[in-house]
Amino acid sequence: MEDEPCPELVPIGGAEQSDAGPVRKIPVTIITGYLGAGKTTLLNYILTEQHNKRIAVILNEFGEGSALEKSLAISQGGELYEEWLELRNGCLCCSVKDNGVKAIENLMQRRGKFDYILLETTGLADPGAVASMFWVDSELGSDIYLDGIVSVVDAKHGLQHLTEEKPEGLINEASRQVALADLIIINKTDLVSEEELNKVRTSVRSINGFVKILETQRSRVDLSNVLDLHAFDSLSGVSLQKKLEHVKTTQAHLDKAIITVTFDIPGNIKEENLNLFIQNLLWEKNVKDKTGCTMDVIRLKGLVSIQGKSHQVIVQGVHELYDLEETSVAWKEDEKRTNRLVLIGRNLDKEIIKEVFIATVREERGNS
Numbered sequence: 001m002e003d004e005p006c007p008e009l010v011p012i013g014g015a016e017q018s019d020a021g022p023v024r025k026i027p028v029t030i031i032t033g034y035l036g037a038g039k040t041t042l043l044n045y046i047l048t049e050q051h052n053k054r055i056a057v058i059l060n061e062f063g064e065g066s067a068l069e070k071s072l073a074i075s076q077g078g079e080l081y082e083e084w085l086e087l088r089n090g091c092l093c094c095s096v097k098d099n100g101v102k103a104i105e106n107l108m109q110r111r112g113k114f115d116y117i118l119l120e121t122t123g124l125a126d127p128g129a130v131a132s133m134f135w136v137d138s139e140l141g142s143d144i145y146l147d148g149i150v151s152v153v154d155a156k157h158g159l160q161h162l163t164e165e166k167p168e169g170l171i172n173e174a175s176r177q178v179a180l181a182d183l184i185i186i187n188k189t190d191l192v193s194e195e196e197l198n199k200v201r202t203s204v205r206s207i208n209g210f211v212k213i214l215e216t217q218r219s220r221v222d223l224s225n226v227l228d229l230h231a232f233d234s235l236s237g238v239s240l241q242k243k244l245e246h247v248k249t250t251q252a253h254l255d256k257a258i259i260t261v262t263f264d265i266p267g268n269i270k271e272e273n274l275n276l277f278i279q280n281l282l283w284e285k286n287v288k289d290k291t292g293c294t295m296d297v298i299r300l301k302g303l304v305s306i307q308g309k310s311h312q313v314i315v316q317g318v319h320e321l322y323d324l325e326e327t328s329v330a331w332k333e334d335e336k337r338t339n340r341l342v343l344i345g346r347n348l349d350k351e352i353i354k355e356v357f358i359a360t361v362r363e364e365r366g367n368s
């Protein structure tokens with residue numbers, strides 16, 4: 001019973017799918033970033049680059065005066081539409097006012113016409129809320145999967161956005177977008193000196209110790225860095241282990257800063273204990289730092305070893321939502337089983353979190 005067969009992940013051959021056959025899930029990449037950072041420029045660039053993908057783009061321009069301009073930029077259509085429009089190169093485009101769920105549902109009726117979805121959030125959006133809908137909306141979840149969150153940071157104004165103070169000590173949008181990202185694009189490097197660029201890079205890194213950082217002008221990036229990141233699923237099982245190994249706990253660099261904390265605890269833990277640890281942290285919020293402030297976790301990633309599971313288990317969390325999924329990577333016979341977690345958030349104290357983790361996973365409950 002220990003070795004439950006894990007379904008093998010096999011690529012589905014051919015583009016054509018019969019009604020009865022398995023359906024290929026469509027990846028969604030969320031493109032976020034503060035107002036004017038270069039999100040739409042990035043989308044335009046991606047749409048015009050050679051990528052052999054049929055991409056569907058959703059522009060979420062909620063409440064922004066420039067929405068019309070944005071649709072114009074992409075569709076050359078001249079008006080704000082909520083209907084899908086086919087571009088000359090076969091890509092699809094649509095501009096919406098809400099968080100995009102409707103648009104995606106609508107889009108899925110055109111299945112077969114596209115193989116990738118890019119969703120641009122508004123500059124003030126919390127990408128976590130958008131990401132969450134892929135977990136909550138199981139209807140959506142069966143058709144599509146979240147591939148990654150890409151945040152565009154303005155090299156010129158990024159620092160200012162990251163340090164902006166919000167009332168009641170709320171986390172500003174720019175920091176949240178950096179904390180949640182799987183890829184950061186520091187754009188508009190033409191507008192800053194090397195020194196200014198270093199400062200932005202250091203601040204971004206101090207918030208998110210995990211994220212890959214690219215620097216661009218006009219959002220020109222190698223698309224392989226943006227698409228098919230598999231940041232949330234077990235297909236990244238192997239590389240995630242490597243990636244996690246390189247993550248370091250960061251030092252607060254900005255005021256009231258968000259930082260990254262990572263640790264590695266050897267052993268083989270019970271799933272219920274892991275759940276308890278995560279729920280205390282994310283739901284009960286009863287884990288506090290030395291000064292009594294609640295630890296506020298925005299993003300959680302990890303690879304853990306669960307008792308009774310032969311394969312590594314990936315942990316993913318965005319705000320209050322989290323998910324455990326067995327990967328296709330089996331623990332080897334002689335391999336030391338270990339649990340590595342990466343947490344990004346505020347008021348994080350590595351030593352305290354480690355202690356809480358150890359105490360929780362060591363605890364016996366119910367059956368010996």
Ligand SMILES: Nc1nc2c(ncn2[C@@H]2O[C@H](COP(=O)(O)OP(=O)(O)OP(=O)(O)O)[C@@H](O)[C@H]2O)c(=O)[nH]1
Binds near residue numbers: 152189191218
């Ligand atoms: N100098 C410079 N300007 C840039 C660069 N990238 C984009 N821009 C300009 O910056 C402005 C904002 O770019 P957008 O791509 O619309 O930014 P956005 O993030 O989509 O903006 P919102 O949707 O309004 O939040 C545009 O005028 C772009 O032409 C760059 O690398 N350097």
Ligand SMILES: [Zn+2]
Binds near residue numbers: 039041
């Ligand atoms: Zn835009």
